[in-house]
Amino acid sequence: MSVKSRRSLLLASGALLAVAAVTVPVVVGTASADPGSGNQARIVGGEKASLGDHPYAVFLTDGGGNQFCGAVIVSSTAVATAAHCAKAVAKQDIRVVAGREDKRTDDGQVLGVSKVWISKGYSDPTQGDDVAVLTVRGQLDYRPAKLPGSDDTSVYATGTKATVLGWGRVADGGARSDYLRSVDVPLVSDSECSADYNVYNQKTMVCAGYPEGGKDACQGDSGGPLVVGDTLIGIVSFGDGCGKAGKPGVYTRVSAYTDDIEAQARPRTLFP
Template identity: 45%
Template sequence: MAATLHRLRSLLGAALAAATLSMACVSVAEAAPTPSTDGDVGAQIVGGTRASTSTYPWVVYLATSSGFQYCGGTLVAPNKVVTAAHCTEGDSASAVRVVAGRDDKNSTAGTTARVTKIWIHPSYTDATRGYDVSVLTLDRNLSQTPIKFATSADSALYTAGTSSTILGWGTTSSGGSASRYLLKATVPLTSNSSCASSYGSDFIASAMVCAGYAQGGTDTCQGDSGGPLVAGGKLIGITSWGEGCAAAGYPGVYTRVATYAPQIQAQL
């Protein structure tokens, strides 16, 4: 099964292609994460509605030095952002920008911060093997309010059926165009057994959590990678991978934040 690294790669490919067309865009290739070889990464919220960073101040996006948005992230401390390892693998800190407080990617609202350090879980090799978590250190403290992240004490937040919120600027359909605006959607968490039925041995319950409707229709997608899955007022998941976007029987797969909370905390 070809996993979609949720959901960035098709958008990233477009950025890399653009870099070959114009010297003005050469920084795109320098700034973008190195693509892995196991499938598409990239996503926007499918079946979503407009959202505002005034309501969700902790949701941010990752951009190249030329401003191309390719992943999402979550502010967990004034100068710390949690994202997916597959969004930052092979990248240099100097090439990445974090944009906060900007609903419309075409605007100049909010703050664009530089990244001074990228931490990737040392055991990360591929999103379908777990450990898909990265922490970025920013060059400044942002004024936006961070969100708390789940720990081992928050097991109840992972109960099947729990209503959760997903957010992002990625595509609104698999392989489609990226959203100009921040979008959100509500999806229920699925049971581990249900997710294992969909993804087989690629689903690792201790490392991942799934969310979505059995009939599909609402999901993260390309360009949403690294963005938040939130329940109970806490970050419980990181958009990671999936089979297509919003396909029936294939929920989105998210990094189970509580499992990696000690390593995340160590970076703060």
């Protein structure tokens, strides 16, 4: 079993960046090439979604305008994403694209990044701490997602239906999506996820998916949001393939990082 992050392969600043293979699931990536198959991924088993319902969903592009990950607005000046996404492209080449449901249009905003914060414990997705906050240059015009309390366990109850959003593949090895897509998946118990992935850490990760598979995030979706209502409970991190039976998607457990995210997302104070 080869476990990878769900970011795709992409060309950035003239260098070919690939997600390192690990002995766990495949991390959902963005719209570039997929690390495992050379293609890109999008939400599997889902449908087109509306930014009217999810205005906080955004995607990241490199210096060439290629989508490589998803992200989520957490304040007027910041987005949260996966650490493996933040490390994939140099800060000066990252662009945050907000308010653009169809990637082929010029809708919304395209903002540069002035600061990148990555959880200090991060080494690779399967070891946890797969979270980052990007401070943008300017102001985001769209409503942020809500953050769970650092001690909030209710939103992580087994069986709770959560929605994952992204512009990645619609099938493992399939073509990328031009549109924002979503799929609803139930949260999986910690004991079940531990049985599925021997690297699972219930303090920093949460799993979601059906036992029979068929609905999941996929390559190109890394860094995107897993929400219950408008509350951000997870960030797409990794998985074993896309939508495989017995292999739910693995997400960063946002409540473990709420305090850090809030501190990094706090709008900057301007002095005369």
